[in-house]
Amino acid sequence: MSKQPRKQRKALYTAPLHKRHNSMSVHLSDDLKEEFNRRSFPVRKGDSVEIVRGDFRGTEGKVEGVDLKNYRVLVDGASSQKQDGSKLYQPIHPSNLVLTEIYLDDERRNQALNRKV
Structure with missing residues (x-):
């Protein structure tokens, strides 16, 4: 693995979806x-x-979706309302x-959580 920022960015942008999933890790409480x-x-x-950074800081909510392509998470509490009344989720980076x-x-997720690292 290279330490050059150019190659780090390229690896991030060209990563396959199964590797992007691990990049979408969030710190535990x-x-x-x-x-x-x-x-x-x-x-x-x-x-x-819970959102700890940004405009929606302090908001708790349920995850409504995960956008692996753009490395963003859609949280129920972090949304605004459009003119027609529909919800518009604000995408949030998992580091926040x-x-x-x-x-x-999900049984497989339960096993992964209890697996020794």
Whole structure:
């Protein structure tokens, strides 16, 4: 792996979707860090997150979608209303989020969370 910023950016922009998923990791809250003994975990639809940076700082909400192409997360609390009344989610970078509750209905995700790293 190169340390040149040019090559770092290129690797990020040309990464396949299965590798982008790992880049979409979000830090766990202090309670979850102790419980699962890890610092971060990839975010997915259904998780609850708190926004810690930006205009929506302090907002908690459920993840409504994950945009792997643009490295952004759509959070329920971070939305504005369009003129016609429909919701417009503001995309947020995962580094500005903290996972507060993990969606564990998926058995494979549950195993991945409890796996030793």
